[in-house]
Amino acid sequence: MKKARVEALTDAIVAIIITIMVLEFKIPATPHFDEIFDSIPELLAYIVSFGFIGVAWYNQHYMFYLVRRVTKQVYWANNLWIFTMSLIPVVSAWVGKFMTAVAPQLFYLLFFTAWNLAYLFLSKVILNEMKREDDQTGIKKIKNMCSYQFLISWKFPALIIVTAIAILIFPPSGLVFSLIEIIINGIYTTSDSDQLEGPDD
Amino acid sequence: MKKARVEALTDAIVAIIITIMVLEFKIPATPHFDEIFDSIPELLAYIVSFGFIGVAWYNQHYMFYLVRRVTKQVYWANNLWIFTMSLIPVVSAWVGKFMTAVAPQLFYLLFFTAWNLAYLFLSKVILNEMKREDDQTGIKKIKNMCSYQFLISWKFPALIIVTAIAILIFPPSGLVFSLIEIIINGIYTTSDSDQLEGPDD
Amino acid sequence: MKKARVEALTDAIVAIIITIMVLEFKIPATPHFDEIFDSIPELLAYIVSFGFIGVAWYNQHYMFYLVRRVTKQVYWANNLWIFTMSLIPVVSAWVGKFMTAVAPQLFYLLFFTAWNLAYLFLSKVILNEMKREDDQTGIKKIKNMCSYQFLISWKFPALIIVTAIAILIFPPSGLVFSLIEIIINGIYTTSDSDQLEGPDD
Amino acid sequence: MKKARVEALTDAIVAIIITIMVLEFKIPATPHFDEIFDSIPELLAYIVSFGFIGVAWYNQHYMFYLVRRVTKQVYWANNLWIFTMSLIPVVSAWVGKFMTAVAPQLFYLLFFTAWNLAYLFLSKVILNEMKREDDQTGIKKIKNMCSYQFLISWKFPALIIVTAIAILIFPPSGLVFSLIEIIINGIYTTSDSDQLEGPDD
Numbered sequence: 001m002k003k004a005r006v007e008a009l010t011d012a013i014v015a016i017i018i019t020i021m022v023l024e025f026k027i028p029a030t031p032h033f034d035e036i037f038d039s040i041p042e043l044l045a046y047i048v049s050f051g052f053i054g055v056a057w058y059n060q061h062y063m064f065y066l067v068r069r070v071t072k073q074v075y076w077a078n079n080l081w082i083f084t085m086s087l088i089p090v091v092s093a094w095v096g097k098f099m100t101a102v103a104p105q106l107f108y109l110l111f112f113t114a115w116n117l118a119y120l121f122l123s124k125v126i127l128n129e130m131k132r133e134d135d136q137t138g139i140k141k142i143k144n145m146c147s148y149q150f151l152i153s154w155k156f157p158a159l160i161i162v163t164a165i166a167i168l169i170f171p172p173s174g175l176v177f178s179l180i181e182i183i184i185n186g187i188y189t190t191s192d193s194d195q196l197e198g199p200d201d
Numbered sequence: 202m203k204k205a206r207v208e209a210l211t212d213a214i215v216a217i218i219i220t221i222m223v224l225e226f227k228i229p230a231t232p233h234f235d236e237i238f239d240s241i242p243e244l245l246a247y248i249v250s251f252g253f254i255g256v257a258w259y260n261q262h263y264m265f266y267l268v269r270r271v272t273k274q275v276y277w278a279n280n281l282w283i284f285t286m287s288l289i290p291v292v293s294a295w296v297g298k299f300m301t302a303v304a305p306q307l308f309y310l311l312f313f314t315a316w317n318l319a320y321l322f323l324s325k326v327i328l329n330e331m332k333r334e335d336d337q338t339g340i341k342k343i344k345n346m347c348s349y350q351f352l353i354s355w356k357f358p359a360l361i362i363v364t365a366i367a368i369l370i371f372p373p374s375g376l377v378f379s380l381i382e383i384i385i386n387g388i389y390t391t392s393d394s395d396q397l398e399g400p401d402d
Numbered sequence: 403m404k405k406a407r408v409e410a411l412t413d414a415i416v417a418i419i420i421t422i423m424v425l426e427f428k429i430p431a432t433p434h435f436d437e438i439f440d441s442i443p444e445l446l447a448y449i450v451s452f453g454f455i456g457v458a459w460y461n462q463h464y465m466f467y468l469v470r471r472v473t474k475q476v477y478w479a480n481n482l483w484i485f486t487m488s489l490i491p492v493v494s495a496w497v498g499k500f501m502t503a504v505a506p507q508l509f510y511l512l513f514f515t516a517w518n519l520a521y522l523f524l525s526k527v528i529l530n531e532m533k534r535e536d537d538q539t540g541i542k543k544i545k546n547m548c549s550y551q552f553l554i555s556w557k558f559p560a561l562i563i564v565t566a567i568a569i570l571i572f573p574p575s576g577l578v579f580s581l582i583e584i585i586i587n588g589i590y591t592t593s594d595s596d597q598l599e600g601p602d603d
Numbered sequence: 604m605k606k607a608r609v610e611a612l613t614d615a616i617v618a619i620i621i622t623i624m625v626l627e628f629k630i631p632a633t634p635h636f637d638e639i640f641d642s643i644p645e646l647l648a649y650i651v652s653f654g655f656i657g658v659a660w661y662n663q664h665y666m667f668y669l670v671r672r673v674t675k676q677v678y679w680a681n682n683l684w685i686f687t688m689s690l691i692p693v694v695s696a697w698v699g700k701f702m703t704a705v706a707p708q709l710f711y712l713l714f715f716t717a718w719n720l721a722y723l724f725l726s727k728v729i730l731n732e733m734k735r736e737d738d739q740t741g742i743k744k745i746k747n748m749c750s751y752q753f754l755i756s757w758k759f760p761a762l763i764i765v766t767a768i769a770i771l772i773f774p775p776s777g778l779v780f781s782l783i784e785i786i787i788n789g790i791y792t793t794s795d796s797d798q799l800e801g802p803d804d
Binding site: 007019023025 | 604605608611612615616618619620623626627675678679682685686689690692693696697700701704705706707710
């Protein structure tokens with residue numbers, strides 16, 4: 001497929017998902033600051049989700065840069081990843097509305113897990129395509145990615161179980177754990193991932 | 202016309218149509234799982250519509266890759282296709298809200314038919330343009346497309362009639378039939394459609 | 403300025419304006435066809451507005467193709483055109499809701515006029531830039547455009563006055579007149595405007 | 604990182620933020636002009652915010668044109684800038700709804716300040732990257748930008764304090780001061796910023 005168009009479609013969808021989350025903020029019905037403070041949990045949920053999408057886009061952008069050919073398999077694996085991500089605004093708004101309740105936090109964790117699995121699946125499909133093309137450099141680079149290493153290790157299921165238990169004890173810890181993971185995944189990226197190109201392209 | 206800009210406009214519109222459907226999901230008013238289960242029919246309708254758009258975009262992307270020149274005729278045929286598709290979020294939300302009712306399912310089928318006819322019209326206009334340019338390879342490739350073969354055969358009207366009857370007997374079968382068609386159209390694509398290009402464009 | 407980015411921004415905004423109009427459709431509260439019929443005036447307004455934007459984008463795309471340099475003046479004239487266009491969804495939804503009332507129809511006409519004037523202003527700014535670059539071919543092509551010819555002639559103010567009078571007599575004629583103008587502007591375009599490029603760009 | 608994709612993502616988000624603001628306009632519930640007049644404060648707020656984003660995009664576009672490499676630092680600084688900007692529709696709608704109240708105007712000023720600081724931070728990160736690459740021309744051009752000069756001078760904090768005081772005395776002056784600053788920043792731009800490129804790219 002034409003890589004540039006699949007990237008453009010992905011970028012547009014990611015952009016809309018980010019901004020749709022803002023639509024969930026209600027405009028205060030009175031001209032007083034009090035109502036703004038009521039929106040703080042929603043703002044926190046928005047920050048976490050925004051961070052999530054920023055990290056995920058960064059990784060997807062890197063993988064798509066590396067892969068030579070966007071096949072139908074890659075396209076649909078990418079669509080699956082987009083699909084799970086597209087539900088984040090709803091799930092994020094729910095958790096923002098009921099920050100201290102167990103169900104929304106668990107649901108957020110569930111979607112976060114589904115999205116991570118979709119991302120792992122996309123990585124695997126891209127690796128498969130690279131194997132078919134015998135692109136050893138690409139394979140090595142994908143496998144070296146911090147996010148890939150994390151998702152195939154015992155740390156990923158362990159984190160989910162620990163977060164689930166933490167939510168049952170103190171619900172808001174769901175968002176806190178998510179935030180920690182985002183920061184780690186945002187910081188540890190392979191060194192060449194932000195050195196891809198020179199001027200003008 | 203500048204093909205890249207028509208493609209960019211199409212991609213942005215498709216991206217927004219997909220994500221607009223997510224806006225139809227209501228955020229549960231209580232922090233309990235029960236309300237989430239109530240959204241399952243809407244989620245199913247969203248999955249079917251998402252799949253539809255994924256398959257349709259794949260085919261449109263392939264045809265636009267093949268056509269050498271986007272003429273005014275192609276532009277407006279593409280706009281007609283976009284127009285019918287732009288109504289999907291509303292129709293999809295309606296069917297999601299009343300999964301077991303006849304009217305929304307028939308309406309969904311009607312729009313699905315209109316959208317398919319608009320797509321067929323777009324294919325015909327592109328074929329015409331190719332004939333004018335005497336682009337025999339392009340003509341052959343478009344005519345070989347599974348979606349084109351399906352839409353010009355007796356199978357397309359037959360499917361619509363069968364689905365309409367099935368809806369009258371058991372309404373939710375409307376979505377089921379649609380899903381089956383999507384999967385078939387998603388799987389059977391011409392072999393070169395995902396091999397269009399090498400690295401970086 | 404980088405022409406490709408100004409074009410990309412314009413395309414994304416146009417795409418969102420088109421799809422935002424769909425958000426104005428309310429999903430029927432009951433699973434019956436009756437409520438769908440109530441939406442027919444809104445659908446008509448949507449069709450006219452969609453056609454408007456399709457014609458306008460076609461012309462803007464052609465002018466931006468011709469102009470060599472997108473200067474700050476062109477950028478802000480383009481922003482003004484985008485600004486007036488961005489109000490179309492609200493105005494269009496209002497006219498769709500009260501098809502037979504005078505005020506919404508006049509308001510629609512007012513915005514249609516403002517948008518056309520913004521477009522004429524954009525044309526003039528582009529012509530100025532072309533004069534500065536002594537691009538005689540460009541100047542000639544812009545001046546030959548049907549939309550430009552129409553807007554600088556007596557026909558444009560005449561049409562507005564006639565439409566305004568027609569609205570006072572029979573309100574829905576506002577949309578009808580608009581539709582006629584769109585079709586004329588859509589059909590009469592300079593012959594090279596859809597022959598801009600060959601394959602792949 | 605691939606500069607073109609970060610730019611495309613930014614453009615799509617900016618486009619959506621602009622058009623989301625239009626969604627805040629309520630469609631009048633009656634077919635009379637009176638209700639339109641009630642929307643005038645909201646329209647004013649929209650005009651100011653639209654202008655803001657137009658000026659900011661212009662400057663961001665120029666800085667991204669100059670920088671050779673979009674590193675992870677630049678990406679996240681850009682994300683921070685996008686994040687603050689993404690809240691403008693909500694803040695803008697609030698100020699539009701209660702034009703004469705102190706709290707919304709101060710809140711608008713607060714966000715305006717945060718957004719400017721995020722922009723200054725982005726400039727600094729880009730300057731850092733340019734230092735690392737020893738790109739003296741780039742550094743000089745960024746430092747010469749009117750918006751950069753303004754933000755690092757005493758004029759920026761002075762303007763905020765003066766505006767805050769003015770809001771306490773006469774709330775609507777908040778928007779007026781903002782508008783003045785936009786116009787100044789829109790007019791005074793470095794002379795080469797709109798001369799970046801020749802035809803077709």
